Amino acid sequence: MQVGIIMGSTSDWPTMKHAADMLDNFGIAYETKVVSAHRTPQLLADYANSAASRGLKVIIAGAGGAAHLPGMAAAFTSLPVLGVPVQSKALKGIDSLLSIVQMPKGVAVGTLAIGDAGAANAGLLAAQILATNSPELMSKIDAFRKAQTEMVLSQPDPSQV
Numbered sequence: 001m002q003v004g005i006i007m008g009s010t011s012d013w014p015t016m017k018h019a020a021d022m023l024d025n026f027g028i029a030y031e032t033k034v035v036s037a038h039r040t041p042q043l044l045a046d047y048a049n050s051a052a053s054r055g056l057k058v059i060i061a062g063a064g065g066a067a068h069l070p071g072m073a074a075a076f077t078s079l080p081v082l083g084v085p086v087q088s089k090a091l092k093g094i095d096s097l098l099s100i101v102q103m104p105k106g107v108a109v110g111t112l113a114i115g116d117a118g119a120a121n122a123g124l125l126a127a128q129i130l131a132t133n134s135p136e137l138m139s140k141i142d143a144f145r146k147a148q149t150e151m152v153l154s155q156p157d158p159s160q161v
C-alpha cells in the first residue's frame with residue numbers, strides 16, 4: 001500500500017470514497033480505515049506511528065466537525081498528511097475546514113477543500129506526490145490533465161445550448 005486513507009467515522013466514507021476513486025484511476029494501491037482522533041486515540045497513534053515502516057508514503061485523513069484527525073496524524077508521522085474537511089450538518093464543514101487548516105507552525109497538514117472535491121483532490125495530490133518518484137505515474141497524471149483540458153475545450157458555447 002502506498003496511501004492510507006483514514007477517516008473519523010464510517011459516515012465520512014461517501015466523501016472519502018472520492019479520494020479512493022481518484023487513486024483507483026491511477027492504479028495506486030491504498031488502504032482505508034476508520035480511525036477516530038477522539039473515539040480511538042490509541043489506534044490513531046498506532047496507525048500513524050507505524051505508517052512509514054509499513055510502507056505508506058502519503059496519508060489522506062478526512063474528518064468533520066472538531067476535526068482533529070489530520071493534525072494528530074501529522075503529529076505522529078513525518079509522512080505527508082493531506083486533510084479533507086468533511087461537510088458537517090451544523091456548520092456545513094466550515095468547522096471541519098478551520099479545524100484542519102489552522103495548523104500552528106511546525107507540523108504541516110496539506111488542507112483540501114470541503115467535501116467531495118477536496119477528497120478527490122486529496123487523491124490527486126497524493127498521486128502527484130508519488131509521481132515525483134515515478135515517471136510512469138507522472139505520464140498518467142499528464143494524460144488525465146490533458147483529457148480534462150480537451151473536454152472543456154470541446155464543450156459548446158453555453159449560450160447556444
Ligand code: RP5
Nearest residue numbers: 008009011012063064065086
Ligand atoms: C467526526 O465526527 C467524523 O469525522 C464525522 O465527520 C463526524 C460525525 O461522526 P458520526 O457521529 O457520524 O460517527 O469524528
